[in-house]
Amino acid sequence: MKAEMISVGTELLLGQIIDTNSQFLARLCAELGIDLYFETTVGDNPTRLQQVINQASQRSDLVILIGGLGPTADDLTKQVMATELNCQLVTDQIAQDKINHFYQESTKEKPHDADRMAQYLAGSQVFPNDQGFAVGMLKETKKTAYLVLPGPPAELQPMVTNYAQTALAQLNGSQRLIKSKVMRFFGIGEPALEDRLQVLIQAQTTPTLATYAKQNEITLRLTATGSDPDQVDAMLQALSQQVLDLAGSYFYGFGDQNSLPAVVVAGLRQHQLTVTAAESLTGGLFQSQLTGISHASDVFPGGFVTYAPRAKEALVGVASDIIAKNGVVSEPTAIAMALGAQRVLQTDLALSFTGVAGPAALEGHPAGFFWVGLALPTGKVVTKAVTYPKSRNEVRDYAVKVGLKLIYDYLKDISNK
C-alpha cells in the first residue's frame, strides 16, 4: 500500500513549531508495512491545500491528513476535502454534545466556529478525540483512503493508538486488530541487542520487532496483528518472554512513557526502601531525575552534591587520606561517598558518582571515565567502573542511568529471593 502524509499549517512553514507528528506516524506506517513515499507540509491556504490533496489522491492509496481541524477560520482541511471529494460534512452528535456541555459549564466564550470540530466527511469511520474536540476520521473512496487527524500531538497520538491504528491495519489488509508492547533496555547498544535477538528478528512475521535508540537507551517495540484480542495478547506475551530469555539482564520496564527513574521510584516504594546520593560527576542530576517523579518523597529524604574534594569531606565525611591516596576518581572514594551519604541520612541505599565529565582528563583518567557505587542495607557497596567517551552531558546522563540500573538490579535481586 502506497501512502503519503500531508501536514497542514502555516505555523509549520513559518518554523514556529516543530513537527513531531510526522515521525510518530512514519514509524507506525513502517510497523504496519505501509510504504510511506512522500510527506508534504502546506499552509492554511485552500488553493495550495487542494492542489496537494489532488496530487496525493492520484498517486497514493492512502493519504494521511494532519491538522486544520480546529475552530478558527483558517482551519480548512475538512472543507477542502468535502469540495475535492464532492461530499457532505455531517455532525457527530457525541462530539457535538461534548462541545455544548463544555461551553455551558465554562466561563470561556464559545468560538464562532466551534461546532465545526464535531463535523466529519459523510460516510467516514469517525474517531473520538479523548483529549480535545475535533474528531478524526477514515474516509474511503473507490481509489483512495483518507485518514484525517487533529494537529496537536497530545490529541493525535491517543487517537491513533486507541482507534486509528486498528483501522489502518485493516485497511492495509491485515487482520482485524493491531496491538503493540514496548520493552525498554539500558546498558546495551542497538547492534548488540539486535545480535542477541537475531533468531527472533529473522523469524518475525507477526508479531514484529523493531528497535529504536534514544538518549543512551534502547526501546524495543513488539507489534502483533490478529483477529482475536486474547490471541494477540498471548502472542505479545510469548514473544516478550522470549526477548527476556535472550536479553533480560538489560531490560528494565515496559511502556512507551516509562523511564528508569519512574521504575526505580515505583520499586523502592514497593519494597519500602529509601535512597540518598553523593554526586560529584553528575552534580545533582540523579537526585533531580528522581525528584522529577511524583511520590519521590516517599523514598528520598534528600542528598548531597559533593563536587569539590572539600565537600566530599565536609558533607559525607570522606577521609582526606582516601582521596590523597587514591584520587577523587577511584573506587575507594566512590565507596566512602556512598557509605558516608547512607550514614548521614540513615537511608537503606545510597548511590555515589565520581568521574571525569570532560572535556579535559583528570588524575590520568580520560573524559568519560567514572565510578558508581551503591551502598546496600548490609553495609556492602556494589561498584562499577565505566568508560563512556561522549560529550560532557551525555557522560553525566549515562552515569545516572548506570546508577539507576544498579538500584533496579538490586530490587530485582531481592524480589527473586
Added chain:
Amino acid sequence: MKAEMISVGTELLLGQIIDTNSQFLARLCAELGIDLYFETTVGDNPTRLQQVINQASQRSDLVILIGGLGPTADDLTKQVMATELNCQLVTDQIAQDKINHFYQESTKEKPHDADRMAQYLAGSQVFPNDQGFAVGMLKETKKTAYLVLPGPPAELQPMVTNYAQTALAQLNGSQRLIKSKVMRFFGIGEPALEDRLQVLIQAQTTPTLATYAKQNEITLRLTATGSDPDQVDAMLQALSQQVLDLAGSYFYGFGDQNSLPAVVVAGLRQHQLTVTAAESLTGGLFQSQLTGISHASDVFPGGFVTYAPRAKEALVGVASDIIAKNGVVSEPTAIAMALGAQRVLQTDLALSFTGVAGPAALEGHPAGFFWVGLALPTGKVVTKAVTYPKSRNEVRDYAVKVGLKLIYDYLKDISNK
C-alpha cells in the same frame, strides 16, 4: 520570492530520525521575507526525487534541497540534480584536499564514494562544510535557484549561518549582507515582551525583530540587512540598546546557544564568587544545571538536596521550630535553608528552593507556589514568592530559572557599583 523545501532521506520516511532542519530553515525564510509554500520529504529513490524536484522547479523561485550528499550509494541528490538540470558535477579542490588529508591521517578506511562529497553542480556558488566533508551550493538557473545543503543539523546550521544566509538574502533582492543578533529574556511572557517592544516592532523595516518562546524563556532575534558590515553591526547595536531600554530588566544574555546557567557560571567566575544551594522543590535540578556547564567547579563546591523536613534540619541546620511555626513552604524556611547552606560550605552566595511541585497542594498552598531565597555575602537574604500553575516539571524548571535570575541580577547590581 516563492520557495519550497525538499528533504531527502528514507530514514525520515521510516520515522527513524526527527526532522529539525525544516524548522531551522523555515524560520530563516520567515526572517528574510521569503515565502515558503511547501515542504516535501522524499526517500532515497531517484525516480521520486526527480519528480519532486521537477515539480518544485515549475512552481517555485527557490528550491532548498536538504540531505543526500553523503558518501554512500543511496546519497543521490546531486546526481539527480545534475541530470535534471543537464549540468556537470565538478570537484571543489579545497574539499577534496580535506577528504584526502583526513583519510591519510585516519585509521578509518576511505569509503568508496567519499570523493563525491567534494563535488558540486558546475556554475554553483560553493559553501564550505566546516563540520564535515560534503560541500553545499547555490545553483542559479534562468528560472529557479537551488540551495543544496547537507542533512546532519550539525553541518547544515553552521553552513547556513556562516555562508548560505547571506547568499539567500542577496538572491531575495535584499542588500549585500544579513546578520542576526539574538537576545535572551526570562521572567516575562511573549505577549508582555511584545507589548513593551511595540514601538520597535511597529516601526520595523531593517533590522527586524521576532520573538520565540521556548521552555519558559523568550528569545528575541534581531536581523539586519545592508551593504556595509560596519553599518549592519551598528544598526544591530543601536536596536539592541533600544530593546534594553524598554525591557532590560528581563534580559540576561546574547546568543543562540547561550543559557541562564552558562551566563551565571561566567558571571560568578568573573567576580570570583562561589555559590551553593539547598534544594527542596527542585530536588537537585539547579545544581545539575550549573554543573552541566564547563568550569562550574571554579564557582561551585557542592550543595544539598533537602527534600524531607528532617534533611532540612540535618544537612543545613534549619531549626525545627521554624518549620513547625511557618511550614516548609514559607519565607522563613527559605531564608534558613539559604543561610544554612552558605554557612556549612562557606560560600559567598547560596540559593534555596522550597515549594509545591504538585500535582497535589501542600500546607494550603496550590501546586506551583514556591519561595526562592538568595543569601548574599553580607548575610542578607533576597527572597521571591512565585505562583506558576503548570506541570510538576515545568514548575521545577521555572523555579531554577528564577533562582538563576536572582544571581544574575545580583551580579549585574555589583557590576554597576
